[in-house]
Amino acid sequence: MSLCFRPRAALAILALSAGLAASAAHAEIVVTDDAGRQLRLAAPAKRIVSLAPHVTELLFAAGAGDKVVGAVNYSDYPEAATRLPQVGGYNNVDLEAVAALKPDLVVAWKTGNRGGNLDRLSALGIPVYVNEPRSLEDVASSLETLGRLAGTQLSAFHAAAAFRERQAMLQKRYGQRPPVRTFYQIWNQPLMTVNGEHLISKVIALCGGENVFAGLPQLAPTVGTEAVLAANPEAIVASGMGEARPEWLDQWKNWDRLTASQRGNLFFIPPELIQRHTPRILDGASRLCAQLEEARARR
Template sequence: MIRLPVFLLLVARAVAAHAEIIVTDDTGATVRLAAPATRIVSLAPHITEALFAAGAGERIVGTVEYSDYPDAAKAIRRVGGYSKLDLEAVAALKPDLIIGWRSGNAGAHLEKLRSLGMPIYVTQPDRIEDIARSIEHYGRLAGSGAVADAVAQGFRARLAQLRARYGGRSPVRIFYQVWRSPLTTVSDKQIISDAIRLCGGKNVFGDLVGLAPNVSVEAVLASNPEAIVASGMGEERPEWLDDWRRWTQVTAVARGNLFFVPPSIIQRHTPRLLDGTERLCEHLETARKRR
């Protein structure tokens, strides 16, 4: 005979196991799942990486090009690129959850998938701390909450340490270069600028409109940054970073403050962004020492 307290515990566990999952995404939309997702399609490389961090990697059945971290992500079926989705391929995977990227995926694509009755969670982490919340939500949606919550807690602790270490440093005016042609930077709305602020940097083009505005060489010269930081597309320092050496009147060039941070650790909204932030902070410390 089962004692009443034990019986009530078993009932509570059974109810919890079948409880509806309700999460609000970054657009304010409510996402409802009858049970944890087991067939997830990720529509951006950083989402794939964050899902693995949240303990839900084995539940991903489809993702997009350039989803290359961790190594296990490379074996997941592709459904096009984040900006050019193959909607038929997504639907064929019969996902019980799609996680999209507001500023990366076409809105029309997301609406089409939603019209087919597929649950969609849309993410847009514009601040570093948003990454922790995203991971927690992924854990809830995939039933890996214990893993996700631990990762989020560790992320917040490390973020607090970086802020305590670099938050009071003297400002360094920085030009952050995403690409050479067209010459592309980031505004203060982009998460990279949040990393710049954490390090005590001042984005010389922070007030521009859009997440990744184009600028001219003349505008960079006129802004006279104390440091130029480039990322590019690959893991190696881009050759075009040294193109700035011809402009010897720029403070960043005169002091040798031309720095590189690999894009995989500074341009993706994942726990590794703290690695890139720390690297950026170290570069700005070097710039301060060269004054």
């Protein structure tokens, strides 16, 4: 863009900011959540409880961190989230603790929270928004929707735009690279992976990889060792439970007929960078893309 158009662009951004602020201040907020339910708020939420670690992170990324008054265990990013009152775990929410915080919005996780608990919160008159990103675009749109609900549209807009821009850069660089057949391992006992509908599988595709178990019907299926050997992935990527590479990843070296083992393509990515549906998933994607490039170089 030439310099002569920049003032016009700046004015457009200012107009957008003013429009977003006016909308947040006066308009009723009507959204449809990821469970297909319509939610109406008369005004932006001021007291939000998060029922999943990824939701907590999304709320902070959308500029609504100062409106979050409670969260579930393991809501550990950003650092400010660790100081929030806790309301149990995502699969065993303490409903009394949630109600005691007097939220005007609860943001839940579709596949993580128990439906009965969400129904009970709704019965108490607490608005519940259900979140479930299944694609990278869903992460960006989640930021925008949460920004609308919290009245922080401008911050959320910028966060979503930055996410989309970074995703596009990764797609341009790696999306057309020669495919690498990839097995993503969540855990070893039971041996778990992801199917093609899972967000992690979309990250694999972003990097030019092919999920060898994309065709399975379950979102996070259990598979057997023989199935992995039969699929013969060129790369195995594991997450585990924390920052340390899991010891069980190297057990694949015992199968010397496995291409991933033969070529030393046994990779690790910390789970918080690839298993949370947040902007940081592109940090995990960057690592994964670099790892699949290593696998290509070893052919």
